[in-house]
Amino acid sequence: MSPKNKKKEPGFKFIKASGGIEEYRLSSNGLRVLTLEEHSAPVTTFMVTYHVGSRNEAIGHTGATHLLEHLMFKGSKKFNKEKNTAIWSELQNIGAQINATTWNDRTNYFEVVPSEHLERAIAIEADRMRNAFLKDEDRQPEMTVVRNEFERGENNPFDVLDKNIWATAYQAHPYHHSTIGWRSDIENVSTKRLQEFYNTYYWPNNATATVIGDFEKKQTLALIKKYFGEHGRSQHTIPKMYTEEPTQEGPRRIMIKRAGQTGIVGIGHKTPEGLNQDTYALQALGKILTEGKSSRLYKRIVDPGLATSLFMYDFPFKDCGMFISYVFLTPETDHNSVEEIVLEEYRQIIKEGIKQKELDRAKAQIKANVAFSRDGSYAVASALNEALAIGDWTFYSTFMDHIIKVSRKDIQRVAEKYLIEDQNTTGWFIPQN
């Protein structure tokens, strides 16, 4: 749809539309707004995505983005405990689902509300965008909350292994550290540093507001203008993260020995930035290897009882990624034999490619996943949030169009290009009884 055909919304510039989703810019401050009306249930999701994540952190303040996200619930000028308008109470008391998440490339705050309460969600998000308190007396107790979140992650052998594989594969790039950060940074980062972080990144021109569900567009855009229009754009340019990962020049290996019951093998290979065209073939390759009981690795590893389960992920990130297969071993299985089976399957695909039937199955699985990513307003907003994080929300709306075009040759080519020894980082969790 061309911009000329769109009805003009006062105060907004229409940018583009794709898959029923429309993009606008609030002219006064550059806030991007995405809308998708869908009236099947009386529910609307409102989400604000800030284009800042743990990739914007450095040594000494790892985990700061996430800790800041926690502090954002402690109150803002209009919504706080003193006024009896605390954020959690204001939203949970109307039955809203409310939360926030932080990851490598983005931080998002969301509310799934009965539609008649949408204005409250917009007002709260607008206020805390620039008027959050971020007090030191709030950071102290919240630090121990976040530290317990970290400790809970450390309880889980998979979390520990995954964290260590990334830290080994990426040495210079900030994907080196996990979003929760290192323990000592969580404990010691100052409130001043968190405020600086907030004042650097939390601006309308570094954010996207997404509205999905049962709302009326004209009225909603007017509300967004009313509340978010109170803020100007940042006076500074939002800093760019410029660190690049040097080329890896050989395989790497990490072993974690801790008390535990069963072993885990994780095999990672570096992949390109999410918006690279090879991402689509890599996504299909992942399905062929591990999705479902007909997948190659399931048949060779789980089906004969060498493992209780396996899965792989290759989340598209902004800068670079990792194609990681994880295998959870049964008690008598040794790490080495499973690692060899995984690599043998990789080599087999590199050498002989895949069958058309495998590709068709992967595409059918992805088609169903895409259809279900439209089941409910939150599902759509959440998928858009991840596409925004990597730099282009139409990654979500055009994903299936690209997947359809993936060929068997593409799969073989990306396997040959990325699943190579020199780009490999392998991790073992070795239980100590």
Next chain:
Amino acid sequence: MRNYFSKKIVVDEPQKGLSTFVLPTGVKEVITFAGSLPCGTLYSPRKNSEISSLAAGMLDKGTKNKDKFEVSDILESVGAEINFFNTAHHVQFTGYCLKNDLDTVLCLLGEQLRTPLFLEKELSTLKKRLVGNLERSKEDTKKQAMIGLLRKLYPPHHPNYALTTDEKIELVSSVRTKEIKTFHKNTYRLGGFNFSAAGDVSPDTINKLLKEQFSRWKKGPDIPYRLDLKARPIKGKKRRIPIPDKQSIDMYLGQAIGINRRHKDYYPLKMAIYVLGGNFSARLMQTIRDEAGLTYGIGSSLSGTGFGSDGYWSTWATFAPDLLEKGKRATRNQIKEWYNNGITEKELKEKKTTIMGAYKVGLDSTGGLAARILSNAQQREKIEHLDKYPEIIKNISLDKVNKTIKKYIKPKQLTFVAAGTFDD
């Protein structure tokens, strides 16, 4: 919103003993479904309660006409899923597919339930994997603490009782193919079979397809499980379950409450507990987490009250080992305050609007809807019950809530169980 479910859900019985509950929604292309048969753990022979679980686990390992790879190929070639699992009362399945593939998927579901292929070799592999999962669960501090709590509150064979992980491993390892075949023959049949679906779906199509699959299946009476056991007498007990190399401890404080969800005091008590620890703005999260910073997560809930079971109230939290005692003390203080002074009119009003709003928000996706409708049917409630829920909540009085706290809660006799690596 009034009578949303009773107006929209089409209830039918395409075959005697098989009830369907179909909710067409505005979502395009996708269908989510769920279903259950009354043949869960409690229907296993007493000598081995894991037989039902293994029978459910074998349902995707092939049918008389299709081997396991043909089964997975049919589903995966259309991007669909069917997953079977076992609960105390039921074998359940959940699944999803695109609208055009419904015929294929329900046809396969029928075959899997009616004519599963219980091969010796497959059972042996399944047991190996289950044992691996059980061994891994010994590292899970939350799971182990919950098992510890339930064993203190209930006697063996009660629906809410939990076996130790080692006991389960032993039982799983000893199940034989013959026992599974006999169990399937005796318990899998029409009678108490419920099926729910939501999404881009036509009730007529669902009923037609299910009738085709199950019209000649054997029938039996729909007999609910008869509960003949009660919780152990309430006595404050303590247990620590050491698990090495853990940085966070999972803790439960709990007690049996002696009533099930059909009791007149159930909803007032549930409301009281919701005010204490039902969500982030409830007392425990506000004080122990938000103000004191002692934990990442704490909550309180009423559980195990379905199907006539006398349920339990539990409060769960995680603490770093050096904060466990402080956290436990602070939690007990909050419980004491709640017990002594009850909840306020303001809290009741707020939580009522929370629950009513959450009821609406729950309509957002088909997955949640299919599960909610199935659960209602399993509890032998009419569809109208789903619509009555907001009314029930609206009519709860402050006086009743505070009286139920005094009547059921014994703050000095709470059982404490914690699992993790302890400082001392």
